Amino acid sequence: xxxxxxxxxxxxxxxxxxxxxxxxxxxxxxxxxxxxxxxxxxxxxxxxxxxxxxxxxxxxxxxxxxxxxxxxxxxxxxxxxxxxxxxxxxxxxxxxxxxxxxxxxxxxxxxxxxxxxxxxxxxxxxxxxxxxxxxxxxxxxxxxxxxxxxxxxxxxxxxxxxxxxxxxxxxxxxxxxxxxxxxxxxxxxxxxxxxxxxxxxxxxxxxxxxxxxxxxxxxxxxxxxxxx
Amino acid sequence: xxxxxxxxxxxxxxxxxxxxxxxxxxxxxxxxxxxxxxxxxxxxxxxxxxxxxxxxxxxxxxxxxxxxxxxxxxxxxxxxxxxxxxxxxxxxxxxxxx
Numbered sequence: 651x652x653x654x655x656x657x658x659x660x661x662x663x664x665x666x667x668x669x670x671x672x673x674x675x676x677x678x679x680x681x682x683x684x685x686x687x688x689x690x691x692x693x694x695x696x697x698x699x700x701x702x703x704x705x706x707x708x709x710x711x712x713x714x715x716x717x718x719x720x721x722x723x724x725x726x727x728x729x730x731x732x733x734x735x736x737x738x739x740x741x742x743x744x745x746x747x748x749x750x751x752x753x754x755x756x757x758x759x760x761x762x763x764x765x766x767x768x769x770x771x772x773x774x775x776x777x778x779x780x781x782x783x784x785x786x787x788x789x790x791x792x793x794x795x796x797x798x799x800x801x802x803x804x805x806x807x808x809x810x811x812x813x814x815x816x817x818x819x820x821x822x823x824x825x826x827x828x829x830x831x832x833x834x835x836x837x838x839x840x841x842x843x844x845x846x847x848x849x850x851x852x853x854x855x856x857x858x859x860x861x862x863x864x865x866x867x868x869x870x871x872x873x874x875x876x877x878x
Numbered sequence: 879x880x881x882x883x884x885x886x887x888x889x890x891x892x893x894x895x896x897x898x899x900x901x902x903x904x905x906x907x908x909x910x911x912x913x914x915x916x917x918x919x920x921x922x923x924x925x926x927x928x929x930x931x932x933x934x935x936x937x938x939x940x941x942x943x944x945x946x947x948x949x950x951x952x953x954x955x956x957x958x959x960x961x962x963x964x965x966x967x968x969x970x971x972x973x974x975x976x
Contacts, residue, residue: 658971683961684964703947745963
């Protein structure tokens with residue numbers, strides 16, 4: 651643990667370099683309903699391609715929790731703690747608006763070394779510009795780094811030294827979207843898993859796995875310290 | 879119990895160092911989940927089939943299905959929750975001292 655680790659962001663930045671207060675919190679049925687009511691419809695109807703167009707977050711949370719429980723009970727490995735964390739911004743009327751969320755498996759085998767634990771970031775979604783605009787928030791809010799940072803900070807909090815793994819979603823037909831997502835993860839400092847390594851149990855390495863090990867996580871976290 | 883055999887083979891192939899008895903333990907787990915007083919055999923069978931569909935997927939396969947928009951068919955529908963506004967000041971920050 652370092653001085654920079656274990657502290658979640660308190661601010662997010664816009665493309666114009668203005669800052670907005672945010673708060674990270676565990677999702678509740680009520681706050682998930684806020685996402686479903688005010689954000690997911692904009693994702694579903696977005697003109698641009700979205701990987702998360704049909705995601706049902708409450709279902710995904712339950713599905714992964716059940717799977718991890720069964721994996722743990724069967725003794726295949728220690729079950730990971732599955733958590734859904736949300737980032738909220740404050741609207742002009744003082745109410746909270748979910749601007750992004752992540753589904754994490756805390757204690758999942760690290761994809762670079764299966765013998766040590768990490769946080770696996772299963773799902774990440776940021777509210778689209780249209781949803782932010784409708785909520786009276788800056789539509790140019792930059793959210794990818796802050797959302798990945800949630801996984802990094804959760805990794806520190808669990809004693810995993812910032813280790814994080816994730817898989818960049820892949821569309822079968824939208825190759826431009828695949829390339830864009832890949833480049834965005836690289837751009838924010840995640841390292842691609844080398845081709846010779848197996849990503850995990852039961853899944854071939856399609857070269858879209860990314861990770862942060864301890865040194866990379868420290869560098870990643872430090873770059874965001876001014877927003878903590 | 880051919881479905882349990884399928885799960886056993888699936889996990890034996892997918893799980894490193896699982897040991898020969900993993901399939902047996904999975905089968906025992908599935909059997910334990912049977913309700914002793916379930917109304918009918920058909921109810922038990924439907925429950926088991928659902929359980930096995932979950933067991934037969936790795937977390938990575940769940941992710942692939944979700945991204946492809948094909949997981950919805952496997953999930954029970956969620957009743958819509960109350961989207962009542964929450965004050966920003968009342969949001970309990972994760973891992974922040976109370």
